[in-house]
Amino acid sequence: MYRIKTLNKISSAGLDQLDKSRFQIGTEVENEDGILVRSAPMQDYSFPPALRAIARAGAGTNNIPIDRCSENGIVVFNTPGANANAVKELVIAAMLIASRDILGGADWVQEQAHTPKVDVAAAVEKGKSAFVGPELYRKTLGVIGLGAIGALVCNIALDLGMDVYGYDPFLSVDAALRLDRHVHVVKDVNELYRVSDYITIHVPYNNNTKDFINAEAISKMKGQVRVLNLARGGLVNDEDMIAALESGRVAKYVTDFPDERITTVKNVIALPHLGASTPESEENCAVMAARQLQDYLVNGNITNSVNLPNVSQEWSGIARLCLIHKNVPAMLTQIMSTLSDDRINVENMTNKSRKDYAYTIVDVNTRLTDEVADELRAIPNMIRVRVLNH
Numbered sequence: 001m002y003r004i005k006t007l008n009k010i011s012s013a014g015l016d017q018l019d020k021s022r023f024q025i026g027t028e029v030e031n032e033d034g035i036l037v038r039s040a041p042m043q044d045y046s047f048p049p050a051l052r053a054i055a056r057a058g059a060g061t062n063n064i065p066i067d068r069c070s071e072n073g074i075v076v077f078n079t080p081g082a083n084a085n086a087v088k089e090l091v092i093a094a095m096l097i098a099s100r101d102i103l104g105g106a107d108w109v110q111e112q113a114h115t116p117k118v119d120v121a122a123a124v125e126k127g128k129s130a131f132v133g134p135e136l137y138r139k140t141l142g143v144i145g146l147g148a149i150g151a152l153v154c155n156i157a158l159d160l161g162m163d164v165y166g167y168d169p170f171l172s173v174d175a176a177l178r179l180d181r182h183v184h185v186v187k188d189v190n191e192l193y194r195v196s197d198y199i200t201i202h203v204p205y206n207n208n209t210k211d212f213i214n215a216e217a218i219s220k221m222k223g224q225v226r227v228l229n230l231a232r233g234g235l236v237n238d239e240d241m242i243a244a245l246e247s248g249r250v251a252k253y254v255t256d257f258p259d260e261r262i263t264t265v266k267n268v269i270a271l272p273h274l275g276a277s278t279p280e281s282e283e284n285c286a287v288m289a290a291r292q293l294q295d296y297l298v299n300g301n302i303t304n305s306v307n308l309p310n311v312s313q314e315w316s317g318i319a320r321l322c323l324i325h326k327n328v329p330a331m332l333t334q335i336m337s338t339l340s341d342d343r344i345n346v347e348n349m350t351n352k353s354r355k356d357y358a359y360t361i362v363d364v365n366t367r368l369t370d371e372v373a374d375e376l377r378a379i380p381n382m383i384r385v386r387v388l389n390h
């Protein structure tokens with residue numbers, strides 16, 4: 001039985017993917033083989049000895065200690081693109097509420113309706129001019145990060161009649177192919193800052209992207225720019241943003257990552273991390289995360305990992321070795337000579353590396369003893385050895 005711990009509420013559509021005759025799932029499960037998580041902070045999580053995989057039902061993995069996982073042979077998965085449409089739609093809403101004072105106007109109408117003796121219909125015609133705001137049509141949108149979300153945002157903004165600039169120095173071929181050819185892709189982010197009326201950021205949060213939008217970046221932007229952050233709070237330096245809002249340089253800041261400080265600042269619109277909160281995307285993410293976790297635990301196949309190479313192999317023997325090791329010379333030679341010394345015949349094998357780590361699947365035509373597994377574990381730079389039986 002595989003034990004799966006859930007650290008957040010995971011859509012039942014995802015949990016239903018796990019074969020209940022082989023998987024025990026719960027919040028209180030101990031010495032878990034796998035974890036299903038959304039945004040729960042795991043930086044200080046103490047890994048139990050059985051833990052082999054963490055599946056993040058979502059895109060961002062900055063809540064997971066990736067390096068510590070790799071060192072311990074724990075595969076981390078995410079679900080690329082599974083919630084991108086939900087975020088795209090909220091970005092459109094964010095642009096609209098940053099332009100037209102829809103929220104302020106709606107609150108004001110409620111106040112009128114709750115004030116005795118006010119003729120609401122007459123009051124709105126008299127008072128509505130306080131909530132005027134510009135249209136998106138023919139304005140310029142700058143999109144930082146052209147991955148799953150950024151590309152969708154670019155394309156729909158073109159449909160809204162906007163001029164769209166995009167910046168992504170690491171643009172993958174797949175992502176480039178998803179991008180409408182009318183998007184102006186720039187090599188220098190300052191070019192995007194110079195022309196944009198709206199700027200939206202869609203990059204992962206890490207040491208290189210922390211404070212991406214800071215005082216220096218804001219100084220290159222147009223006055224009265226509207227900035228949207230539905231990616232991660234730490235991508236924008238709050239103190240610099242507050243200064244820019246107070247000086248009027250930034251007209252509005254929409255953030256999906258509020259805290260006590262930023263939320264109370266004038267012209268900040270704070271949302272409760274709603275980007276992926278649709279039933280469709282919660283299901284998509286949970287289904288993808290659960291399938292990937294199951295395929296790894298049961299078959300050793302890795303799909304959509306953020307720390308190990310993607311490796312899938314059809315079963316061709318009666319037992320399978322799944323080996324996570326350092327990406328250093330002579331690992332394969334040592335693995336093969338250990339097997340051949342034990343007179344074990346290899347049916348099929350795949351080996352791939354990713355930066356400092358590598359993963360090898362070996363199918364063999366005989367049952368494997370604990371002694372063989374222990375010999376493989378004794379190879380220097382071997383991190384994890386698993387034996388699966390077909």
Ligand SMILES: NC(=O)c1ccc[n+]([C@@H]2O[C@H](COP(=O)([O-])OP(=O)(O)OC[C@H]3O[C@@H](n4cnc5c(N)ncnc54)[C@H](O)[C@@H]3O)[C@@H](O)[C@H]2O)c1
Pocket residue numbers: 058059060061080081083084087144145146147148149150167168169170171172175202203204205208209230231232256273274275276277
């Ligand atoms: N608000 C929410 O609920 C919500 C939902 C989904 C994702 N997110 C956040 O949005 C981020 C993006 O999600 P995605 O699905 O588009 O991910 P993605 O991996 O598909 O795209 C990220 C893109 O950012 C680019 N990038 C990386 N570093 C960059 C840099 N320094 N400058 C410019 N571009 C850079 C990458 O090349 C990639 O194309 C996630 O990492 C997550 O933090 C938030």
Ligand SMILES: O=C(O)CC[C@@H](O)C(=O)O
Pocket residue numbers: 038039057058059060061083273275276277
């Ligand atoms: O799980 C969520 O609700 C948010 C997920 C989102 O932040 C992501 O990075 O995919």
